[in-house]
Amino acid sequence: MGEASTVGHRWRSIRRAALVAAATTAILTGPSALPARAGSDPLGWQSFLEQPRSSDVRPVSATVLSGSVSNARGVTSAGGGVTTLTVPSGGRQATILLDYGVEVEGSPDVDVDSVASASGPLSLSLAFTEARTYLRTPGSSALAAASSAGATTITVQPGPPRRSLTFAPDDTVTLGSPTEVDRIAAVSGYRNTGDTAFVRQVLPWLEGQLAYDSTLANGDGLIVTGPTISTTNGGFDWDFYDGAKTGVVTAFNELYYRTLRDLSYIETGLGNTARAAAYDQTANRVRESINAVLFNPASGTYYSSDSDHSTFAQDANALSVLFGVAPASRAPGIVRALRSLWGPHGSAPFSGSIFSSLISPYITAFEVEADYLAGDAADAERLLHLTWDQMLDRRGPFFTGTFWENIGADGTATLSRTSLAHGWASGPTPIMTGFVLGVRPAEPGYRSFTVAPHFGSLTWARGAVPTPFGRVFVRWSRDDGRFSLTVQAPPGTTGTIALPDGRHTVLNGGAHGAERTFSGRDRDDRTDSSGGD
Numbered sequence: 001m002g003e004a005s006t007v008g009h010r011w012r013s014i015r016r017a018a019l020v021a022a023a024t025t026a027i028l029t030g031p032s033a034l035p036a037r038a039g040s041d042p043l044g045w046q047s048f049l050e051q052p053r054s055s056d057v058r059p060v061s062a063t064v065l066s067g068s069v070s071n072a073r074g075v076t077s078a079g080g081g082v083t084t085l086t087v088p089s090g091g092r093q094a095t096i097l098l099d100y101g102v103e104v105e106g107s108p109d110v111d112v113d114s115v116a117s118a119s120g121p122l123s124l125s126l127a128f129t130e131a132r133t134y135l136r137t138p139g140s141s142a143l144a145a146a147s148s149a150g151a152t153t154i155t156v157q158p159g160p161p162r163r164s165l166t167f168a169p170d171d172t173v174t175l176g177s178p179t180e181v182d183r184i185a186a187v188s189g190y191r192n193t194g195d196t197a198f199v200r201q202v203l204p205w206l207e208g209q210l211a212y213d214s215t216l217a218n219g220d221g222l223i224v225t226g227p228t229i230s231t232t233n234g235g236f237d238w239d240f241y242d243g244a245k246t247g248v249v250t251a252f253n254e255l256y257y258r259t260l261r262d263l264s265y266i267e268t269g270l271g272n273t274a275r276a277a278a279y280d281q282t283a284n285r286v287r288e289s290i291n292a293v294l295f296n297p298a299s300g301t302y303y304s305s306d307s308d309h310s311t312f313a314q315d316a317n318a319l320s321v322l323f324g325v326a327p328a329s330r331a332p333g334i335v336r337a338l339r340s341l342w343g344p345h346g347s348a349p350f351s352g353s354i355f356s357s358l359i360s361p362y363i364t365a366f367e368v369e370a371d372y373l374a375g376d377a378a379d380a381e382r383l384l385h386l387t388w389d390q391m392l393d394r395r396g397p398f399f400t401g402t403f404w405e406n407i408g409a410d411g412t413a414t415l416s417r418t419s420l421a422h423g424w425a426s427g428p429t430p431i432m433t434g435f436v437l438g439v440r441p442a443e444p445g446y447r448s449f450t451v452a453p454h455f456g457s458l459t460w461a462r463g464a465v466p467t468p469f470g471r472v473f474v475r476w477s478r479d480d481g482r483f484s485l486t487v488q489a490p491p492g493t494t495g496t497i498a499l500p501d502g503r504h505t506v507l508n509g510g511a512h513g514a515e516r517t518f519s520g521r522d523r524d525d526r527t528d529s530s531g532g533d
Contacts, residue, residue, distance in 0.1 A: 059098035067094030082113075102401030103130065103421045130420035131398045131413065184255070187262035190269070194445020194468055199266055206263060213256055214282075220289040221282070222248045223256055238315075238362060238424075242355045248306040250294045250316035257286045258323040269444050290325055300333040302326075304350070312351040314341055315363045321370035331374040338367055339379065345411035346387040358414065359407040361387055365427020372435040377456035380435070388428055432463075437474050439465045442496070446472065451487055452498035469493050 062072040067087060074080035075098060085094035108126055115122045186206060190199040216223040225235025227246045235244040235252065245252070260283035267276035294303050294316075302320050304311040317334050320326040326334060341348045346359040347367060364387050371380035390396060390411045391403050398404065398413040403425035408414030434440045438453030446467035453461065453476050460477035470490030477484050489495050 057100060057104060060101040061099045063097040063099070065095040065097050067092045069094050069096055072096050130400050184258060184262060187259075187266060190266060190444055191441050192445070192467075194443075194447065196270065196444075200270070203266065203270075206259075206266075210259060210263060210279075213259075218248065220248075220293060221285045222253050222289050222293065224248055225252060238360065239349065239356060239358075241358075245305060246307070248293065250290065250302050250305060251313065251319055253286060253290055253294070254316065254319040254323050254325050257283050257290065257325055258319075260286065261323075287325055290320075291327075295326075299337065300330060301337045302334075310352060311354060312337070312341065314338060314347055314349045314360075314367060318363065318367040318370045321374055322366055331370070332376065335367075335371050335374045335376050335379065338370075342383070342386065343409060344386070345390060345409065346407055347383065348409070357409050359387065359409070361391075361403060361405075361407065361422075361425035361427065365425075365431065368427065368431055369435065372431075372454045377454045380431075380454070381456045381458075384428060384431070391425075433465055437461050437463045437465070438476075438498075439463075439472055439474055441467075445469070446493060448494045448496070449489075450496045450498060451485070453485070467493070 059076050062075050062083075064072050067085070069086075070084045071081050072083055074083035075096070083096075085096070087094050110124070110126070112124070186199070186202050189195070213223055216225070218224050225244065225246055227235070227244050235246055235249055237245055237249075237251070260279045264276040264279035264283065267273070267279065290302075293306060295301075296303055296309070301312065302316045303309045304313040304316055317338055321331045321334055338347065341351060343359075346361075347364055348357055349355065349360050349363055364383060368380045368383050371377070371383065387407070388403065390407070391399075393399060398420060400420045402421035404413050405419040405422035405425060406413075406415070413420060435454050436456075436458065438451050440450050440452070442448040442450055446465075446469060449467075449472065451472075451474055453474075455478060459479060460475075462473075462475040464471040464473045467490065469492045472490065472493070472495070473486075473488040475486045483499070485497060485499070487495060487497060
């Protein structure tokens with residue numbers, strides 16, 4: 001077989017495929033891979049991408065798992081010869097493991113050149129897994145027995161039919177971070193693109209959700225969540241496996257506060273100043289109540305909820321800094337306290353044993369951002385390395401070239417249901433842009449923006465941020481107390497460069513540079529200048 005499988009993929013991945021021949025003999029071939037993508041990379045960062053260089057990819061290795069297979073490596077290259085899978089009548093299945101090296105996505109194309117069977121049709125099966133750890137060879141008498149027992153169970157205990165297979169059935173409203181996060185994501189899209197048509201389209205839904213949230217507020221203006229999904233205020237969160245969180249939950253109310261601020265931001269951008277002021281007024285009350293009811297002055301941190309004062313929660317405390325719920329003076333103490341949750345593979349999400357110990361890259365990214373905002377770039381880098389380095393280790397059994405949904409306390413993808421290509425774990429990407437390179441939008445669509453890099457242990461960074469006006473190019477370096485920064489901004493934009501000594505410079509579209517020599521502590525004095533082309 002010239003190739004057992006040629007798979008068309010248009011993005012990165014490790015999709016390992018088990019190719020199974022369940023009858024006599026098959027000779028398989030496939031088309032050649034397309035040439036690698038041409039073109040230079042002026043910034044150099046694309047060399048770190050794990051994605052394939054062609055829309056058609058081949059396996060990088062082939063391993064015989066069971067049965068009789070000749071020339072298994074023939075599937076990995078054009079002209080590799082014929083690969084033959086042979087299964088004697090009643091004999092063991094022939095199985096090949098095809099490893100594509102990184103996570104890939106697409107549809108496999110398998111061409112069978114010829115089939116010789118003395119006992120009926122040939123059955124060819126494909127199975128996929130993100131990591132070799134969870135690959136199982138086909139066939140299990142125990143599973144066959146379980147299947148029969150399950151069929152009997154369904155017959156004797158059918159139960160009422162359900163109208164939905166989603167996490168929450170129809171007509172059930174759940175309040176938790178996914179609901180709030182979706183709203184924050186919608187506003188983030190507007191912040192980065194300036195797409196007013198989009199935000200006008202989604203605004204009624206955003207307003208409707210906030211109106212519903214307000215019906216759950218207590219006398220302090222804080223929302224209260226219930227214990228089960230059957231209630232209209234079920235408090236389910238990103239850690240759904242921990243069940244609902246009830247009462248006045250700190251993280252939920254911090255998300256509520258952030259959403260109120262975001263709606264004010266949208267209304268301001270659309271010229272609805274009265275509505276913006278109303279959202280700000282509600283947000284101010286929520287913030288005041290969180291600090292009055294949910295802050296622990298003895299520890300300088302926030303409770304998990306009004307009824308749970310013993311659990312120290314990563315999300316509640318990281319979000320308090322990130323969203324500005326906590327006064328700036330409290331931020332350094334809060335991020336220092338969060339270190340108590342750190343282990344060799346990342347931060348536990350909660351103290352104690354009530355909740356799961358699974359490390360959440362999703363929540364950890366918020367803590368990293370909080371570290372940067374609190375001026376602790378060193379710990380931000382440490383936590384980035386603790387959490388994400390293990391996912392990038394090519395020698396690891398769970399390596400996929402992509403980021404995982406959660407991590408066990410031992411640094412492995414503990415649960416077989418864990419997604420090993422999880423978008424919510426990709427926090428380092430915006431962190432590198434917004435905090436290390438330092439480019440963040442100030443007005444929708446980057447009409448105005450800030451450049452405020454956080455150094456940590458790094459001595460240089462460079463990159464480009466796409467905007468509706470064109471790309472913002474930034475390059476900075478530092479050595480022996482001297483800092484150099486170059487910004488090239490597209491026409492129609494205004495940027496503010498925040499320098500490490502506390503000074504800032506306002507610039508218009510064009511190329512700009514700044515150099516400073518610093519000694520001692522940062523200063524608060526500022527100077528303004530108008531940039532030109």
